[in-house]
Amino acid sequence: MEALNRFDLDLVDKVIEEERPLNAMEVEIDADCGNVIARRQPTASDLRLVMASSKAITNLERAGDEARKSAKRTRRIAKDEAGKIINTAEIRLSGQMATAILHRALDAFARLDVITAARIVREDETIDAQYRAFMR
Template identity: 75%
Template sequence: MPDKHISSQFDADLEHLSSSFFAMGGLVESQLTAAMEALSRFDLDLVEKVIGEEHRLNAMEVEIDAACSNVIARRQPIASDLRRLMALSKGITNLERAGDEARKIAKRTRKIANDTAGKNMSVAEIWSLGQMAGTIFHDALAAFARLDAVEAARIMREDEAIDEQYRAFVRKLPAYMAENPRIISSAIDYVSIASAIERIGDHAKNLAELVIYVVKGKDVRHISLDELEREAMDH
């Protein structure tokens, strides 16, 4: 009976931590959506709203990390339970950093909004990148919630597509800037925005790696995608 009581207390602790983790993930998702919307309309009120969420996200990271450490110290979990707590602790770092990138998008948007030439630039790739990153970030949180290793492996391959689109955007800019010197300053800001979006994709990939770590008990950060997919599908 005592063991069952301890187990139920641990389950309650884990449920509370998971709930806090996904609340933080939801906030980061809304920040990315708002940052891209602010860019689409050069909405400076929305820019300030995104930037203003920084303290809230930082506070959530500190609070959840302290709670994870507290549960580990009190419950001394082993095996998969310990991996889940470690994944939550590492995961919130990725959430906080993804939030940082959303704020970078907002700050660069504020600069572009003051440049008429920059506001008229054709940057279709940025919208595509933002949509792709938003989708895999959402999917990574869903895979984390379900502990779905197969979905996590798919997300990691999707991140490769984001990286390629980012590189294609950067490659086209020098010629564009040579033809339109007035947009050079804003073009640099757009590169920073594209880079921030690409890094949000990286953080989604990191969350997916943590899912596989919890489910399979293996660190897959430095293996090929083909090996990773085989590992994820191996029962």
Template identity: 65%
Template sequence: MPDKHLSSRFDADLNLLSTRLLEMGGLVEAQIACAMEALNTFDLTLVEQVRESERRLNAMEIEIDEEVSNVIARRQPAARDLRLLMAVSKCVTNLERAGDEARKIAKRTRRIAMESNPRTVNIAEIKASGEMASHILRRALDAFARMDAIAAAQIFRDDEAIDNEFEAFVRKLITSMMEAPRTIPIGLDYLSIAKAIERIGDHATNIAELVVYVVKGTDVRHTHRLQFARVAFGR
């Protein structure tokens, strides 16, 4: 991920941080996959697996942030190196929060599973958006590992598809709850799950923004999609 430096120790520090970040990302991906499988099967064993892995994620966030601080103190980096270290810290935060969203999915799934008829709501959009969220998170981490600003710009675009699936589900859910008020409690649980998936997509997009920040030196947070692309493509 990083460029070569005169100090081989500095390179080793940056490579270790990259490895730990991707390790944490892999754990979050597994958490999301486990949560979505629990939602599909109502297997409460999977729900417990998601909850148990959260403790490891929290510990990794603290460990990586501490190492980032140590590298900054030892190396006193500037320019792109400093941006990279700041981005690693912010990526770690986004990964931990994506893990929190997976835990929310698992928690709501447990509640739904306790209902007498948990499949009263059609959740095709939720399943589709869950697959998309997991996919773009994986691509965001890959873009970060390769420092690929162009790949990061494509992630920003693809997150809109998750938002569209969320909006379609909300419209359908409102209609369903109006027609059958008894489905309101379980419908609200599914709505919470859909929102958690949307937020996972947002965290993946945040990581993509950090890639552009490191590579181009421009903060593209809160910018329009076209402006994001212009910066990423260097136009």
């Protein structure tokens, strides 16, 4: 979001470049989860944690994909003079909200706090709606 706020093409390139290792990490962690299941035969509660970890890393990787897409859009917008009239205050606010939600979601996961996680899902729907409205 910062790259779009400043129309910073160097930062755009950095976001795109840093997304690639996330894909490899997701594959590695998912394989590790599979190995834990196969070799350790976890109990039901442990199995749920392993599966939740696998889903969480997939979602984090997907967030990286979305950051990469946003960076590519930012490059196109920054090169277009009409893009300079975009209201970056709304973008900045949405970015701050999304970052705060991500931090809270990771904290809720680490604490295994299901109630906070459910609240975060509802808040995330609001962020998604704002993002869709902006990208039209």
